[in-house]
Amino acid sequence: MNAEAITMTDTALVRVEALKKHFPVGGxxxxxxxxxIYAVDDVNFAIQKGKSLGLVGESGCGKTTTGKMLARLxxxxxxxxxxxxxxxxxxxxxxxxxxxxxxxxxxxxxxxQDPYESLNPRRTIFDTVVEPLAVQGIxxxxxxxxxxxxxxxxxxxxxxxxxxxRFPHELSGGQRQRVAIARALIIxxxxxxxxxxxxxxxxxxxxGVMQLMQELADRFAVSYLYxxxxxxxxxxxxxxxAVMYLGKLVEMTETEELLAHPLHPYTQALISxxxxxxxxxxxxxxxIKGGIAQPIDPPARCRFYDRCPRAxxxxxxxxxxxxxxxxxxxxxxxxxx
Amino acid sequence: MAHYLLKRALSSLIALFIFxxxxxxxxxxxxxxxxxxxxxxxxxxxxxxxxxxxxxxxVPLGQRYLNWLGNLSHGDLGMSLxxxxxxxxxxxxxxxxxxxxxxxxxxxxQLGQWLGRWAxxxxxxxxxxxxxxxxxxxxxxxxxxxxxxxxxxxxLCFLVATCLSQxxxxxxxxxxxxxxxxxxxxxxxxxxxxxxxxxxMVKIVITFVVVWLFLGWVNRLLAxxxxxxxxxxxQLLLFVSLLVGSWYVLGFGPWALxxxxxxxxxxxxxxxxxxxxTLLIMRTSMxxxxxxDYITTARAKGVAEAMVRDGHxxxxxxxxVLSRFIVSFPYMxxxxxxxxxxxxxxxxxxxxxxxxxxxDMPVVMGALLLVGIVSAVARLALDVVYxxxxxxxxxxxxxxxxxx
Ligand SMILES: Nc1ncnc2c1ncn2[C@@H]1O[C@H](COP(=O)(O)OP(=O)(O)OP(=O)(O)O)[C@@H](O)[C@H]1O
Ligand code: SF4
Ligand SMILES: [Mg+2]
Numbered sequence: 001m002n003a004e005a006i007t008m009t010d011t012a013l014v015r016v017e018a019l020k021k022h023f024p025v026g027g028x029x030x031x032x033x034x035x036x037i038y039a040v041d042d043v044n045f046a047i048q049k050g051k052s053l054g055l056v057g058e059s060g061c062g063k064t065t066t067g068k069m070l071a072r073l074x075x076x077x078x079x080x081x082x083x084x085x086x087x088x089x090x091x092x093x094x095x096x097x098x099x100x101x102x103x104x105x106x107x108x109x110x111x112x113q114d115p116y117e118s119l120n121p122r123r124t125i126f127d128t129v130v131e132p133l134a135v136q137g138i139x140x141x142x143x144x145x146x147x148x149x150x151x152x153x154x155x156x157x158x159x160x161x162x163x164x165x166r167f168p169h170e171l172s173g174g175q176r177q178r179v180a181i182a183r184a185l186i187i188x189x190x191x192x193x194x195x196x197x198x199x200x201x202x203x204x205x206x207x208g209v210m211q212l213m214q215e216l217a218d219r220f221a222v223s224y225l226y227x228x229x230x231x232x233x234x235x236x237x238x239x240x241x242a243v244m245y246l247g248k249l250v251e252m253t254e255t256e257e258l259l260a261h262p263l264h265p266y267t268q269a270l271i272s273x274x275x276x277x278x279x280x281x282x283x284x285x286x287x288i289k290g291g292i293a294q295p296i297d298p299p300a301r302c303r304f305y306d307r308c309p310r311a312x313x314x315x316x317x318x319x320x321x322x323x324x325x326x327x328x329x330x331x332x333x334x335x336x337x
Numbered sequence: 338m339a340h341y342l343l344k345r346a347l348s349s350l351i352a353l354f355i356f357x358x359x360x361x362x363x364x365x366x367x368x369x370x371x372x373x374x375x376x377x378x379x380x381x382x383x384x385x386x387x388x389x390x391x392x393x394x395x396v397p398l399g400q401r402y403l404n405w406l407g408n409l410s411h412g413d414l415g416m417s418l419x420x421x422x423x424x425x426x427x428x429x430x431x432x433x434x435x436x437x438x439x440x441x442x443x444x445x446x447q448l449g450q451w452l453g454r455w456a457x458x459x460x461x462x463x464x465x466x467x468x469x470x471x472x473x474x475x476x477x478x479x480x481x482x483x484x485x486x487x488x489x490x491x492x493l494c495f496l497v498a499t500c501l502s503q504x505x506x507x508x509x510x511x512x513x514x515x516x517x518x519x520x521x522x523x524x525x526x527x528x529x530x531x532x533x534x535x536x537x538m539v540k541i542v543i544t545f546v547v548v549w550l551f552l553g554w555v556n557r558l559l560a561x562x563x564x565x566x567x568x569x570x571x572q573l574l575l576f577v578s579l580l581v582g583s584w585y586v587l588g589f590g591p592w593a594l595x596x597x598x599x600x601x602x603x604x605x606x607x608x609x610x611x612x613x614x615t616l617l618i619m620r621t622s623m624x625x626x627x628x629x630d631y632i633t634t635a636r637a638k639g640v641a642e643a644m645v646r647d648g649h650x651x652x653x654x655x656x657x658v659l660s661r662f663i664v665s666f667p668y669m670x671x672x673x674x675x676x677x678x679x680x681x682x683x684x685x686x687x688x689x690x691x692x693x694x695x696x697d698m699p700v701v702m703g704a705l706l707l708v709g710i711v712s713a714v715a716r717l718a719l720d721v722v723y724x725x726x727x728x729x730x731x732x733x734x735x736x737x738x739x740x741x
Contacts, residue, residue, distance in 0.1 A: 073633055118634045
């Protein structure tokens with residue numbers, strides 16, 4: 001590891017090193033699986049305190065899996081996740097146990113993609129939002145109720161008492177996602193993995209929920225790992241963006257830099273697919289062939305090789321290119337840049 | 338909700354009425370002869386005619402039906418042709434059935450639910466062998482459930498009774514099995530006491546349900562206040578000690594134990610016959626529920642695994658089990674009938690059979706009415722439980738509506 005990375009380690013809230021998650025496929029009762037899906041394969045990134053990182057990529061590229069490992073809902077196959085939080089101290093996630101795990105559950109939360117699925121349909125909004133407090137043993141029943149009411153007001157479910165004792169099916173999608181946000185925030189976490197929190201919502205209410213998440217991030221000093229497949233959303237929410245392709249990070253840098261000067265062919269294709277608001281600007285559409293595959297036992301070559309317009313023999317004969325700084329902290333994984 | 342229940346109760350009443358009237362005519366018309374037929378060898382034609390007249394059997398069928406309805410309307414089920422009131426006859430046998438059916442159903446339900454829940458739960462261990470062992474065990478258990486569930490019930494009855502009486506030498510099963518009711522409850526403790534077995538049975542059923550509800554309430558309270566639940570083992574232990582304790586405190590302990598000893602073979606057979614269905618449905622439904630996002634959400638909140646399983650997943654997984662229960666209710670009743678008949682447990686179905694053989698029609702009709710009432714009430718109760726468990730079900734304007 002180089003010197004720059006080590007000094008960064010001191011300030012980063014989350015640091016992910018060589019993170020891997022391989023899911024076995026085709027295993028049986030007493031039989032070892034023959035092949036693996038390389039859902040996340042050797043991923044490195046860091047998130048600074050108070051900043052948010054956008055994780056962008058096509059469906060199935062491993063975004064949710066990465067997020068779940070950060071929230072410790074999946075155990076990594078290999079690699080490390082370091083947290084540096086004022087309450088938790090500096091810890092390796094794999095070694096967090098017992099009371100520390102309880103503290104971890106207070107400091108790191110996750111918001112899920114589908115608000116129709118992520119709320120228990122048999123519990124009232126109050127029960128759902130208050131549960132983390134009960135788990136942590138914070139406050140008595142009256143205090144908890146007050147906290148829930150305040151937070152529901154804050155996330156725009158006003159007046160809180162008309163929402164508290166309703167069930168999820170009595171709420172709209174946007175309202176449900178607000179409940180999920182309140183549920184995640186009730187214990188003042190430092191870091192939230194937000195897994196496409198607006199993708200299931202109607203376009204007209206997306207911006208409201210995004211604004212809310214921004215406001216709350218400022219107010220409670222929360223950092224997000226903001227997972228999305230929409231670059232415009234990532235641009236709105238995050239200071240930095242990491243682009244993921246079939247389990248690998250292919251490009252990572254500051255948001256504006258990435259959008260203005262995408263270097264990786266995949267990122268360029270992604271950006272060219274986004275409509276430009278200004279009709280006078282002409283942008284050349286970059287074509288990438290084929291659909292996305294599943295990374296089952298991928299061959300040792302660039303993962304993007306099959307679809308890359310710039311691919312040549314070097315890309316085929318070498319392993320996947322490493323994510324390297326191509327100047328000014330602009331990280332790209334490509335031999336041709 | 339109240340509106341819905343009222344409507345349901347009313348429609349059950351109408352269904353019950355139609356059922357009973359139908360059975361009245363069917364049994365009277367389909368079965369040749371009458372009550373006096375069984376005495377045709379001993380009695381002369383004139384004597385038989387006189388007997389028929391004195392029992393009112395020569396009254397036209399329609400008239401008899403109207404009389405029966407008339408009596409029923411003020412709670413009178415008429416007289417058995419042997420001379421005692423039908424209500425007395427049934428009152429003496431109903432507790433036997435209640436004991437086996439009620440307690441047996443609750444036990445089977447709880448057992449199936451626990452085992453199904455366990456079978457669907459991943460071992461949680463990273464060790465491949467432990468995981469495999471657990472999977473094999475739960476697979477074997479499901480197979481066992483299928484075997485019991487599909488077993489030929491009389492065969493299962495004999496198997497259980499034989500095991501209990503010979504190999505475990507617990508009870509003298511076949512004694513009462515073969516010679517019937519007179520042999521039951523002849524032990525010393527039943528002399529010099531005002532307690533009769535039916536009374537003790539009713540008390541057992543009541544204490545059983547009360548302790549059951551009490552434990553459920555304790556569990557809820559613990560979950561709410563401390564976010565913690567009693568483990569299955571502790572629940573079982575608490576339940577048994579509370580139950581038996583309450584029998585002794587209420588002063589019928591030895592008698593209750595004697596009743597339970599005699600009922601054990603019927604109870605065990607019935608439980609074995611009926612727990613498999615709950616287990617299998619619970620297992621699949623639990624496995625489905627575990628895939629849900631809100632289970633992951635609960636984990637992300639830091640909810641302890643046991644609470645995730647029992648507090649979040651199991652409650653949802655219970656719904657299909659309950660709806661299946663509503664459907665399979667008649668089969669469960671059939672199960673009781675077979676168990677009572679084969680083991681000679683003198684419950685309602687046994688007296689229904691005996692009365693049918695002897696064409697003691699008032700008793701037959703009374704028993705049928707009782708069975709009808711029991712199933713109607715049970716279904717109503719299941720509806721209520723369902724509504725409590727699933728808030729998406731709203732009972733309004735008489736219909737069952739599932740919100741989107
Ligand atoms: N529990 C699992 N077992 C086996 N394979 C899995 C599991 N979870 C995810 N995968 C596989 O891992 C890969 C990455 O999945 P993941 O859910 O992380 O994608 P994603 O980027 O979040 O996609 P989307 O945008 O559709 O949500 C996929 O190929 C998926 O099939
Ligand atoms: S390394 Fe080669 S194949 Fe991979 S993205 Fe770069 S140019 Fe394309
Ligand atoms: Mg996803």
